[in-house]
Amino acid sequence: MSLEFMRIHTFYAMLKPFSARMRRKRMNHFFEAMNISTDKKIIDLGGHQKIWNAADLPLQITILNLPGAVNTSEHAQHRFVFVEGDACDVRGFDDNTFDVVFSNSVIEHVGSAHDRAKFAREVRRLGKSYWVQTPSKFFPIEAHNGMPFWWFYPSWIRKRFIDRWRRNLPAWTEMVEGTDIVSYSELRDLFPEAKIFVEKFYGIPKSYVAIHV
Numbered sequence: 001m002s003l004e005f006m007r008i009h010t011f012y013a014m015l016k017p018f019s020a021r022m023r024r025k026r027m028n029h030f031f032e033a034m035n036i037s038t039d040k041k042i043i044d045l046g047g048h049q050k051i052w053n054a055a056d057l058p059l060q061i062t063i064l065n066l067p068g069a070v071n072t073s074e075h076a077q078h079r080f081v082f083v084e085g086d087a088c089d090v091r092g093f094d095d096n097t098f099d100v101v102f103s104n105s106v107i108e109h110v111g112s113a114h115d116r117a118k119f120a121r122e123v124r125r126l127g128k129s130y131w132v133q134t135p136s137k138f139f140p141i142e143a144h145n146g147m148p149f150w151w152f153y154p155s156w157i158r159k160r161f162i163d164r165w166r167r168n169l170p171a172w173t174e175m176v177e178g179t180d181i182v183s184y185s186e187l188r189d190l191f192p193e194a195k196i197f198v199e200k201f202y203g204i205p206k207s208y209v210a211i212h213v
Contacts, residue, residue, distance in 0.1 A: 022206070026199065027054040030102070030131050033197075033211055040099040043126060045087040045119075046106035049076045062098070064090060088118040093126055101127035105143075105207075107134050107187075108180050116182065120190035129213045132191065134182045136198075136205040145176045184208050 030036070036057070043062040044052075048070055052061060055078065062081045063070060072082050085091060087103075088110055101123045110119045123130050135143050142150035150158070165173040188196050191210035199207045 022201070023051060024054045026104075026133065026207075026209075027051065029197075029199075031055065031057075034100050034129055034131055034213060036100070041097070042100045042102055043093075043098045045090075045101060045103045045123065046109070047102065047104060049078075049080060051104060052076065052078055087122060088115050090122045090126060095125050096128050098127040099129060101130040101132075103130075103132045105133060105135060107132060107190075108182050109175075109178060111178075111180075113186075116180075116186070117190060124191070124212075130191075130194070130210070132187070132194075132210040133199075133207050134187060134209075135207045137181045137183070138205045139201070139207075140204065144179050151181050182208070 034040075036042075036055070036059070038057050038059060041060055041062075043064060045064050047063055047065065049063070052059065053076070059078045060081075061078050062083060064083045064085050064087060066086070067084045070082055072080075083092070087106065103123065107116055107119055110116055120132075123132055137151035140148055142148075147153075147161070153161075162173055162177055165176065182190075184196060184198070187208050187210050188194075191212065194210040194212040197209040197211055198205050199209060
């Protein structure tokens with residue numbers, strides 16, 4: 001077992017209780033801000049069932065994700081519909097089909113700035129309201145790879161780390177390499193009618209959320 005694998009394994013193990021706590025706090029804010037009720041039709045772009053465990057109300061949720069990305073056999077108290085597709089080009093749903101579009105830590109994975117703009121257009125098209133969250137680069141520990149202040153390294157240093165990681169952990173490295181950062185100003189430009197909420201942890205920006213009701 002490589003030292004890098006041990007570091008990543010330890011990081012994710014330590015992150016798990018912190019993530020669960022922050023996830024519940026974030027979802028409580030979502031339920032309150034979006035006035036979620038059992039009759040609301042929700043689509044989760046790029047999501048999974050797990051995050052909805054924080055909801056006590058039985059909800060009707062459509063989850064759209066890439067083929068094979070979701071385990072549809074997991075038990076849940078909600079009524080899920082699973083759809084395979086591309087969140088940057090959603091097929092089969094008319095404009096304003098859903099009451100709420102939800103996306104948690106997805107937009108930073110969809111690709112280039114052009115792809116993020118396509119994703120934002122689909123969010124705004126599909127729902128009457130939306131909630132789109134993405135991590136902040138100012139949080140000291142990068143949530144995907146566990147590196148301190150990762151987005152402040154020069155690109156050539158990040159490339160050296162990625163090249164080294166790829167030798168031992170190719171699949172994980174592909175995920176890290178495919179992760180970008182979305183700034184406060186870019187999120188504001190992508191969702192001009194939204195309010196941008198800054199989620200903080202002890203005063204440090206942890207993530208940004210575009211909220212439109």
